[in-house]
Amino acid sequence: MTRLEALRPWLGGDVPILPAGRIGGPLPWLIALMVLLVTVGLAGALVLAGLTRAASAQVAGSVLVQIVEADPAGRAAQTDAAAAFLRTSPAVAAVRVVPQAELEALLEPWLGEGLLAADIVPVPALLDVQTTGTIDARTLRQLADGLRAVAPAARLDAQADWLAPLMGAVAALRYLAASVALLLAFVGLAAVWLSTRFALASNAQTVKIVHALGGDDGQIASVFQRAILPDAIAGSLLGAGLGAAALWLLGDRFAALDAGLLAGGGLGAGDWLILALVPVGAATAAALTARVTVLATLRKSL
Amino acid sequence: MEEIIRFDNVGLRYGTDREVLSDLSCSLFAGRFYFLTGASGAGKTSLLRLLYLAQRPSRGALRMFGTDMMTLPRADLPAFRRRIGVVFQDFRLIDRLSTFDNVALPLRIAGVKEHELAGPVADMLEWVGLGGRAGARPATLSGGEQQRTAIARAVIGRPDVLIADEPTGNVDPEMSLRLLGLFQALNRLGTTVIMATHDVQLLRQVPDSLIMRLEKGRLLDPTGALRYPPREPVTKPEQRRDWRRAPVGGGA
Ligand SMILES: Nc1ncnc2c1ncn2[C@@H]1O[C@H](COP(=O)(O)OP(=O)(O)O)[C@@H](O)[C@H]1O
Numbered sequence: 183m184t185r186l187e188a189l190r191p192w193l194g195g196d197v198p199i200l201p202a203g204r205i206g207g208p209l210p211w212l213i214a215l216m217v218l219l220v221t222v223g224l225a226g227a228l229v230l231a232g233l234t235r236a237a238s239a240q241v242a243g244s245v246l247v248q249i250v251e252a253d254p255a256g257r258a259a260q261t262d263a264a265a266a267f268l269r270t271s272p273a274v275a276a277v278r279v280v281p282q283a284e285l286e287a288l289l290e291p292w293l294g295e296g297l298l299a300a301d302i303v304p305v306p307a308l309l310d311v312q313t314t315g316t317i318d319a320r321t322l323r324q325l326a327d328g329l330r331a332v333a334p335a336a337r338l339d340a341q342a343d344w345l346a347p348l349m350g351a352v353a354a355l356r357y358l359a360a361s362v363a364l365l366l367a368f369v370g371l372a373a374v375w376l377s378t379r380f381a382l383a384s385n386a387q388t389v390k391i392v393h394a395l396g397g398d399d400g401q402i403a404s405v406f407q408r409a410i411l412p413d414a415i416a417g418s419l420l421g422a423g424l425g426a427a428a429l430w431l432l433g434d435r436f437a438a439l440d441a442g443l444l445a446g447g448g449l450g451a452g453d454w455l456i457l458a459l460v461p462v463g464a465a466t467a468a469a470l471t472a473r474v475t476v477l478a479t480l481r482k483s484l
Numbered sequence: 485m486e487e488i489i490r491f492d493n494v495g496l497r498y499g500t501d502r503e504v505l506s507d508l509s510c511s512l513f514a515g516r517f518y519f520l521t522g523a524s525g526a527g528k529t530s531l532l533r534l535l536y537l538a539q540r541p542s543r544g545a546l547r548m549f550g551t552d553m554m555t556l557p558r559a560d561l562p563a564f565r566r567r568i569g570v571v572f573q574d575f576r577l578i579d580r581l582s583t584f585d586n587v588a589l590p591l592r593i594a595g596v597k598e599h600e601l602a603g604p605v606a607d608m609l610e611w612v613g614l615g616g617r618a619g620a621r622p623a624t625l626s627g628g629e630q631q632r633t634a635i636a637r638a639v640i641g642r643p644d645v646l647i648a649d650e651p652t653g654n655v656d657p658e659m660s661l662r663l664l665g666l667f668q669a670l671n672r673l674g675t676t677v678i679m680a681t682h683d684v685q686l687l688r689q690v691p692d693s694l695i696m697r698l699e700k701g702r703l704l705d706p707t708g709a710l711r712y713p714p715r716e717p718v719t720k721p722e723q724r725r726d727w728r729r730a731p732v733g734g735g736a
């Protein structure tokens with residue numbers, strides 16, 4: 183109870199000593215723009231994060247071994263040898279030799295039935311290897327060396343390996359989007375700071391009077407906080423509305439990612455919750471920034 | 485007799501200029517009526533600014549209500565300011581507030597509830613003859629009405645000390661006397677009054693008043709009444725009348 187009471191002035195909930203005037207000016211529009219851009223930037227970062235997460239989960243524990251050998255008999259022998267070797271390795275959880283029929287079904291649309299049936303195009307044998315946990319480069323090299331000894335035609339690919347540059351790029355994009363959102367939030371708060379400074383300067387006489395009558399900085403700060411709050415709420419709501427519209431329009435693009443190579447595109451329920459917090463956070467941060475600005479400025483007076 | 489304000493070798497300078505107040509030493513007592521006189525530019529407003537805590541002295545010591553004002557933390561100033569009522573030379577009413585809200589402001593600052601302040605504010609407006617103007621904006625009031633609004637605002641919180649900077653400066657003689665009557669009524673209720681004026685006529689109107697005379701930033705105290713401890717009991721009526729007969733225009 184007492185702790186909540188102490189919070190009340192910070193939320194602008196104390197009894198007003200003066201009716202809060204309107205700050206006016208471009209502040210609501212500025213806040214709307216900031217909330218819109220932060221929402222879109224943050225949504226982008228969240229989509230990319232979801233994408234990376236889903237893709238890594240899919241490829242993390244998976245290694246693909248190909249036996250590229252034209253002679254069917256040699257291919258079968260090396261496949262068996264490779265499978266046997268892999269099963270002895272502690273880094274390997276499971277080995278599945280992909281059945282020839284499955285491979286041919288995969289390739290048929292590309293190569294045509296006749297070509298495969300005639301064995302004109304040799305299809306490599308595939309071993310789908312699940313590792314125990316995420317595999318590191320050294321273990322991967324040891325596996326490759328061991329494989330070459332028993333099956334010279336074996337080629338080993340960690341899927342995470344060939345996805346790594348892509349993942350790196352995606353992560354960089356994600357941090358870029360998050361940084362831009364953060365910078366925009368900072369610019370928005372700077373705008374609130376400037377507006378508050380301006381409002382304080384143009385009401386300097388009133389502030390002096392309130393001080394002389396025994397008013398404290400907190401009471402004065404609350405007046406300015408209340409003045410900013412309607413502007414901040416209106417701007418935040420407008421920005422959130424525009425942001426939602428923009429995301430809805432972009433939604434098709436994100437959905438397309440979902441259907442493509444990598445699953446996990448699009449925004450989850452948790453992501454929408456985070457995005458819904460943007461306007462709430464913006465309005466709260468604006469009011470608190472106004473308060474802190476007033477308190478910091480008044481501290482220099484007597 | 486209770487000492488309420490005490491100056492010890494107080495000096496004040498704005499920025500790096502010469503001192504506008506120098507070597508101020510005196511004691512003021514609770515419940516008395518003080519006139520602060522002196523030519524324009526002598527430092528009256530500067531001295532009052534020290535008293536209503538808008539400014540701290542550059543040197544010396546200032547005690548009010550038994551507390552050292554030189555070292556008092558900034559956060560503690562508001563509580564002291566609420567014990568001091570001020571009538572500014574230029575009124576300083578808040579334009580966007582009605583007469584009622586201007587007068588109610590000190591009570592709102594002090595945390596008085598809305599339903600508890602309506603009565604006292606209406607009474608106060610009645611007392612200064614502004615009962616009918618509660619809803620008017622300051623800009624629509626005459627000079628005298630603004631002045632009385634400023635006085636009502638200064639005294640609504642029942643301050644221990646009332647400070648008025650030339651409150652009769654821009655009103656006709658008749659209104660001057662009426663305003664002075666208000667201050668005397670408050671003084672009789674126990675409020676210490678400190679009033680800057682260069683209106684010699686007013687000094688004669690208040691028996692038992694004490695005079696602080698400033699000349700070029702220095703306090704003249706020809707009778708020693710402001711000294712601490714007082715040279716002689718300051719309550720002796722003949723003596724007080726003597727000071728008021730002392731020339732106020734020329735030197736001591
Ligand atoms: N804020 C200020 N900054 C610099 N000088 C000031 C300031 N206020 C007053 N002064 C100077 O201090 C001196 C005393 O002024 P003031 O206290 O206003 O005298 P009075 O009220 O007796 O006319 C004057 O010389 C004036 O110019």
Ligand SMILES: [Mg+2]
Nearest residue numbers: 528529573649
């Ligand atoms: Mg003056």
